[in-house]
Amino acid sequence: MSTQFSKGQKWAFGAGSFAQWFINTAFNIWVFYYYFTVVGLDIRWYVLAAVIWTLWNAFNDPFIGYLSDRTNTRFGRRKPYIMIGTIPMLILEIILWLPPTNNQLTIFLYLLLMLICYDTFYTMIALPFDSLFPELYTSVKERSEVNTIKQLLAVLGLLAAALVPGFIVSDTAFSYFLNGIVTSIIVGISLIIALKWGVKERKEFRMDYQQSFKFFEGLKYTLKNKGFVLYTIIFFLYEYVILLLATLVQIFGKEILNATEFETSIITGVLYLMGAISVMLWRWLDLKIGSRKGLALSVIAYFIASLPLMFVSDYLIAVVIAFFMGIGFGGMIYYIYLIIADVIDEDELNTGTRHEGAFFGITNFFMRLSMILSIFTIGLVFVQSDWEVYDPLIDVTLGLRFLFIVVPGIALGILLLCLYFYPFPKSRVDEIKEKLYELHKEKNRKVGSN
Numbered sequence: 001m002s003t004q005f006s007k008g009q010k011w012a013f014g015a016g017s018f019a020q021w022f023i024n025t026a027f028n029i030w031v032f033y034y035y036f037t038v039v040g041l042d043i044r045w046y047v048l049a050a051v052i053w054t055l056w057n058a059f060n061d062p063f064i065g066y067l068s069d070r071t072n073t074r075f076g077r078r079k080p081y082i083m084i085g086t087i088p089m090l091i092l093e094i095i096l097w098l099p100p101t102n103n104q105l106t107i108f109l110y111l112l113l114m115l116i117c118y119d120t121f122y123t124m125i126a127l128p129f130d131s132l133f134p135e136l137y138t139s140v141k142e143r144s145e146v147n148t149i150k151q152l153l154a155v156l157g158l159l160a161a162a163l164v165p166g167f168i169v170s171d172t173a174f175s176y177f178l179n180g181i182v183t184s185i186i187v188g189i190s191l192i193i194a195l196k197w198g199v200k201e202r203k204e205f206r207m208d209y210q211q212s213f214k215f216f217e218g219l220k221y222t223l224k225n226k227g228f229v230l231y232t233i234i235f236f237l238y239e240y241v242i243l244l245l246a247t248l249v250q251i252f253g254k255e256i257l258n259a260t261e262f263e264t265s266i267i268t269g270v271l272y273l274m275g276a277i278s279v280m281l282w283r284w285l286d287l288k289i290g291s292r293k294g295l296a297l298s299v300i301a302y303f304i305a306s307l308p309l310m311f312v313s314d315y316l317i318a319v320v321i322a323f324f325m326g327i328g329f330g331g332m333i334y335y336i337y338l339i340i341a342d343v344i345d346e347d348e349l350n351t352g353t354r355h356e357g358a359f360f361g362i363t364n365f366f367m368r369l370s371m372i373l374s375i376f377t378i379g380l381v382f383v384q385s386d387w388e389v390y391d392p393l394i395d396v397t398l399g400l401r402f403l404f405i406v407v408p409g410i411a412l413g414i415l416l417l418c419l420y421f422y423p424f425p426k427s428r429v430d431e432i433k434e435k436l437y438e439l440h441k442e443k444n445r446k447v448g449s450n
Contacts (some may be wrong), residue, residue, distance in 0.1 A: 003087045005136065005137070005142075005200070005434075006229040007196055008197060009197060009200065010145070010146050010198075011149055011153075011198075011226065012143065012150050012193050012196070012197035012198030013132075013133075013136070013146065013150075013194060013198030013199065013200075013431070014146070014149040014150045014152070014153040014193055014194075014198070015148075015153060015190045015191075015193040015194040015198060016082075016125075016129045016190070016191065016194035016198060017129070017150040017151070017153045017154040017234035018153040018154065018156055018157040018160075018190050019157065019187045019194065020122075020125065020126050020129060020154070020163050021153075021155075021157030021158050021161070021185060022158075022160045022163075022183065022186065022187055022190070023089070023093060023122070023152040023157075023184075023187045024122065024126070025116070025157065025158050025161035025162075025246060025301065026160075026161040026164075026165060026179075026183055027093075027353070028246040028247060029161060029165070029246045029247070029249065029250065029268075030151050030165055030169070030176065030179075031126075032046065032247045032251075032375070032378075033247075033250045033251065034097065035099070035107070035111060036390055037251070038173060039101060039107055039173075040170075040389065040390065041104065041107050041108065041111065042104055042389050043378075043379045043382050043383065043387070043389070044379065044383070044424070045105075045107070045108040045111075046108075046111070046375065046379070047102055047375055047376055047379040048108070049108055049111050049115060050115075050371060050372050050375040050376070051376075052112055052116075052367060052369050053112065053115040053119065053368070053371075053372075053374040056116050056119070056120075057119060057123075057282045057364075057365055057368035057369075058365060058368075059126070060119065060120055060123060060365035061123055061127065061361050061362075061365040061367075061368060062358075062361035062362055062364075062365055063152055063359060063361070064081065064123050064124060064360020065127055065131070065356075065358055065359075065360050065362070065364070066358060066361060068081055068127065068128055068131060069115075069356070069358055073176050074447065076199075076201035077128075077201060078128035078129075078131055078132050078135075078199070078201065079128070079165070079195070079199050079274055081124040081125070081127070081128045081203065082124065082125050082128050082129065082191070082194075082195060082199065083124070083195065085120075085121040085123055085124030085125045085197075086121075086125060086188070086191050088117070088121040088144055089118065089121035089122050089124075089125060090187060090188050091184075092114060092117055092118045092121065093118070093180050093183055093184045093187070094177070094178060094180040094181055094184055095114070095116065095180075096114045096176060097173070097176040097177040097179070097180045098387045099111065099114075099175050101378060109314055115195055118272060119368075120197070120348075123364060125191070126364070127360050127361065127364055128248060129194075129199075130337065130356070130360045130364075131356030131360050132199065132200075132201070132343050132356075133146070133147070133204075133337070133341070134340070134341035134345065134354075134356060135354055135356055136200060136201075138345070138433075138436060138437075139437075139439065140287075140429070140430070140433050141431065143338070143341060144283055144338075147283075147334065147338050148279055148280070148283045148334070150337075151276075151279050151330075151333055151334045152276055152279055153314050155272050155273070155275045155276035155330065155331060155333065156276065158268075158272040158275070159269055159272045159273060159276070162265045162268035162269045162272060163265055163266075163269045164182060164183065164186070165179045165183075165261075165265065166261060166262040166264075166265025166266070166269075167262070168182060168263060169261055170261075181215065185397070190436065198386070222358050222362050223362070225343065225347065226423065227342070227343045227346065227423050227424060228340075228343045228359060228362075230300060230418050230419075230421060230422050230423075231340050231343055231363070231422065232362060232366050233414075233415075233418045234336075234339075234365055234415050234419060234422070235336060235340070235363050235366065235367065236344060236366045236367070236369065236370050237370075237411045237412070237414055237418075238332060238336050238415060239366075239367045239371075239412050239416040240368040240370040240373055240374055240408075240410040240411050241324060241412060243334075243370060243371055243374040244374050244377070244403060244407060245404070245408070247374060247375070247378060248378065248400065248403055248404055249264060249267070249268055251400065252264075252400050253267060255371075255397065255400060256313055256362060256397055256400055256401070257313060257314070257315045257318055258313075258315070259315050261325065263315060264266065264320045266319065267315075267318055267319055268320045268322070270319055270323050270326065271322040271323070271325050271329055272324045272326065272329075273324040273326065274322075274323050274324075274325075274326025274327055274329070274330065275327075275330030275333060276325045276327040276330065277326075277330070278326065278327045278329075278330035279330050279334050281327075281330075281331075282294055282330060282331040282335065283334065283336040285297070285331075286334070286335070286338070289426065290335055290425060290426025290429060291335050291338050291339045291342070291424075291426075291429070292339065292419060292422055292425060292426070293425075293426075294331060294334075294335050294426060295331065295332065295335035295336065295339060295419060296391075296416055296420075297331065298327075298328045298329075298330070298331020298332045298334070298335060298450075299331075299332060299412050299415060299416055299419075300327030300328070300416070301328055301331065302325055302327075302328025302331075302332060302412070303328070303408070303412050304328075305324035305325040305327065305328060306318055306321070306325050306404075306408070306409075307320065307404055307405065308321050309321055309352075309401070309404060309405050310401050310406075322366055333424035339422070339424065340359065340360075340363065342424040342428075342429050342432065343359065343424070344356055344359055345415075345432050345433070345436055346424075347359075347430050348436065348439065349435055349436060349439065352439070377403065377407060378403060379423055380404065381403055382396070382399070383400045384399070385399045
């Protein structure tokens with residue numbers, strides 16, 4: 001049984017996507033650039049911090065997913081975690097840019113503490129939001145509509161992450177601190193809107209916490225699901241590519257295109273804006289051919305459009321290339337969070353219970369592993385190029401092009417191979433939706449009789 005939500009509720013819920021993508025993309029774009037080029041942290045210290053951070057996430061992400069599945073409060077299962085995580089995350093976004101600068105070890109320890117604390121509170125917000133999407137919107141039409149809203153606002157968040165710092169950040173460390181304050185204010189307002197008017201929980205799932213898995217039982221169960229394992233690999237590779245792009249774009253602009261921070265922000269802004277415009281195209285294709293084929297087409301379109309960056313050094317040509325890359329990029333962000341909903345829906349048919357927290361906890365863990373792989377890949381290439389510490393006199397053109405185009409191309413090729421075996425063609429998804437409708441009617445009847 002599909003509960004009907006108002007347009008206002010759907011847009012308010014989408015405000016949560018704007019907040020998540022704004023703050024986390026700004027984090028991914030600027031933290032490495034700031035600590036490497038402004039603070040002067042050795043790349044090897046940064047890689048070590050990323051490794052320890054990821055080990056923490058091996059526990060943190062699945063555990064918060066497990067807790068949210070088993071939570072039962074008057075606010076629901078997911079909302080309390082968003083409420084708890086919001087203020088600490090916003091504070092950390094500000095103090096992240098105030099590291100001590102007396103020696104490498106102190107900077108490393110400060111960065112490590114910020115990474116662990118930020119990610120813990122960010123996960124308390126992002127994971128419940130991710131879990132609520134397939135839980136709230138179960139029909140193909142409504143899920144497609146809300147996903148379009150989510151991804152439009154997510155791309156606006158990406159644009160804000162590229163352009164707002166571009167106006168504020170300069171050569172001074174204080175400008176990064178000021179940018180942190182502005183980012184926190186904008187994200188805070190967005191999360192208040194989402195919490196007040198967007199975050200709802202459906203009554204037919206109110207008792208699902210009683211059948212939730214124990215922690216290690218849930219880990220074992222999710223990793224036995226073939227569709228979920230394939231999705232996890234797909235998501236891991238997607239995140240790896242996106243993180244390489246976000247982490248390197250400012251350095252690529254500076255070293256290869258001879259562009260300022262603001263000019264490079266324009267390039268990423270063009271890519272994200274075209275991504276937002278193309279979302280409507282990808283939604284139309286989703287309804288026509290299904291999410292699996294749509295994602296494959298978007299990956300191919302993105303990679304083909306990126307190939308000229310292997311040779312281009314002219315800024316204006318790079319802007320044009322970013323325009324065409326944005327078409328495929330828009331499709332990737334539209335589909336990547338949509339296709340996991342099919343895994344969760346099928347699981348509910350098999351078990352009678354929704355386990356969004358368990359599934360998203362595992363995917364978030366592998367997302368963090370993609371972070372460490374991206375940083376490790378960058379660190380390996382930089383060390384081989386004798387660029388352990390930032391030095392503008394060293395030529396790293398070939399290494400940066402390799403990281404920006406060749407490595408993502410290999411990752412996207414493996415992604416397409418996994419997608420070929422992904423067991424959710426459009427016909428199977430439509431069949432699941434029909435059976436799910438009947439199951440939800442029965443669950444709603446049982447809850448109403450209690």
